[in-house]
Amino acid sequence: MPSDQYFPPKKPLVRVPNAGSPALPSAPDEVSFLRLPAVKLVTGLSKSSLYALIRANSFPAPVRLGPRTVAWVRSEIKQWAAERVLTSRSTTLNPGSKRMPQPSLRGAWAPSKE
DSSP states (O other): OOTTTTSOOOOOSBOOOOOOOTTSOSSTTOBOEEOHHHHHHHHOOOHHHHHHHHHTTOSOOOEEEETTEEEEEHHHHHHHHHHHHHHHHHHHHOGGGSOOOOOOOHHHHSOOOO
C-alpha cells in the first residue's frame, strides 16, 4: 500500500527558494498544499474537529494563501498522521495502559432467571 494513497498526486503548487529556514519542509524548493476536503479525507476528521485540534495546538494550523483561502502544508499533515499512528501503537502495546476487564454486575443489575 503506497504511503500517498489518500493524498492527491504530488505536483508543486508553489516554488519557494531554499533559504535554509527550519520552518520550511526539507524537500528542496517544493512546498505543496492540501485544501480542507483533502485534509478531512486524510484525517477522517470533521471540519469542527480539525479546528478544535488547531485551537488546542494538537494539529498543524493552516497557511493563509489569500484573503479567503487557507490550506495545510502536505508534509505537516503527513507528519501529524504518522505521529498519531505511533502514539496509538505505543499506548496499545504498553501493558500499563491497558484497561482491565471489570467484574460482571449481572447479579446486581439484571433480574435473575431462576
